[in-house]
Amino acid sequence: MQLGKNAPWAAAVLSGAVLTALALPAAASSHREAPFLTNAPKVDGTDFYMFRSYAPGREGYVTMIANFIPFQDPQGGPNFYQFDNNALYEIHVDNNGDAKEDISFQFRFKSTSKRTALTVGGKQVLIPLINSNTITGVNPASLNVRETYTIDMVKGDRRTGTRTRLAATGGATEFDKPVDHIGEKTFGGSGGYETYANQHIYDVAIPGCGTGRVFVGQRKEPFYIAVGKIFDLVNLNPLGAEVNGNKNDLENKNVSAIALELPISCVTVAGEPVIGAYATASMRQGRLINPTPASGINNAVKEGGAWAQVSRLGMPLVNEVIVGMDDKDRFNTSKPKDDGQFLAYVTNPVLPALIETLFPSAKAPTNFPRNDLVTAFLKGLPGVNQPKNVVASEMLRLNTSIAPTTQAAQNPMGVAAGDNAGFPNGRRPADDIVDIALRVSMGALCVLTGANDALGVGCKPADAPAGGLALTDGVRKTAASFKPAFPYLNTPLPGNQ
DSSP, X not given: OOOSTTSOOOTTSGGGOOSOSOOOOOOOTTSSOSTGGGGOGGGOEEEEEEEEOOSTTOTTEEEEXXXXXXXEOTTOTTTOOOOOTTEEEEEEEESSXXXXXXXXXXXXXXXXXOOOEEEETTEXXXXXXXXXXXXXXXXXXXXXXXXXEEXXXXXXXXXXXXXXXXXXXXXXXXXXXOOOOOOTTTTTSTTHHHHHHHTTOEEEEETTTEEEEEEEEEEEOOOOOOHHHHHTTSOSOTTSOSSOOOOOTTTTOEEEEEEEEEEHHHHOBTTBOEEXXXXXXXXXXXXXXXXXXXXXXXXXXXXXXXXXXEEEESSTTHHHHTSOGGGHHHHHHOOGGGGGGGHHHHHSOSHHHHHHHHOTTSOOOOOSSOHHHHIIIIIOOTTTTOXXXXXXXXXXXXXXXXXOOOGGGOOTTGGGGXXXXXXXXXBOTTOOHHHHHHHHHTTHHHHHXXXXXXXXXXXXXXXXXXXXXXXXXXXXXXXXXXXXXXXXXXXXXXTTO
């Protein structure tokens, strides 16, 4: 789609605020994005999604999905990809625009060995595998390692606020996570794994506001991008066709998802339909390596001390291609309320200049400081997803008063194509954040605002000579590429592929 004055914007795009709350060029969305996380993949957040549920009958709910553990090869046995038992995984919600969490959902994991043994030559010997036979149902005897988790809801400050342990509607407070997709033989053939995994979707009572749902488990990697070519000095034609056959380099990978579906009333406050959210992972500050660990799971290290946040993800693509290499770990440890320290990366972004160097016909914008990016990236767009009393900060924002678009009617270009329920008003699995981000980084908002700056973004068309170009990485999916209902992400690829 050509972004320019004649683009087919829908009238419902309020105030002409049209494209993205991000304004970033493309890269893999938080996969190995910071030096420290390359050493700790279990706490590496890869993508965060938030949208009004679009499955029929679920329109009154918000779905949030935080993905972790990038680049999973399906055949990654014998341990596969368990969450870190010593880590704290969180989804934070800011429902009044002040850049501070008002509600946090905290996930802690536990792996327990059943010490399954076989009699070999008269001796009982522990098996070396995660399963001893085919798997059906929740926690069968054939599953040698049981992985479970708990959920705490904290209102107020994530460490000092009021804490409630959430329970399934039947009263249980410990939830089983399905083991990863070991292979089709293990789960009884094609389709067997999804039948097994669906038994791990739980109804959860949310005190004071109703019943939500949770699913935690392996999914097929949903993000799509020609990541290899992009990191190779954008070794593709960004001015080519939107779908031109470039390879999605994540197509054969899996990921581990934490998915919540919550009643809108659980996460909003009266008079403010816009919520902001982001996911984090934290580790204990102290770690002691046990040189002679005792028999058992997770005895090789002892961890203690206060929690230290090591991963942060709200809007996609932030830490990879905006934040400087020396500040990537610092960004991951920061909170939205302190984002002023990274302002120069937004007002004076490096990547548009790099794109111009590589493709001289794509001239970088000249309006410095880039106030168009500050408005879109740190505040949300007025009339679309900007809270009334917003404090500038980076997180994914969703206007819960905008009705969801049915799966069949969704447009991957989201708000830019008149589909107001899509990116940057939250983010759905099929939204093409790469193409949208490329275009906005090169000044699409400056072109769209016109000479009189109708959008109030602080620039004009003359500031962005390439702002009307339909930049692309050539990879595209649609909503039909994904499941039509919670948890929306597809069945993981089997280990026997």
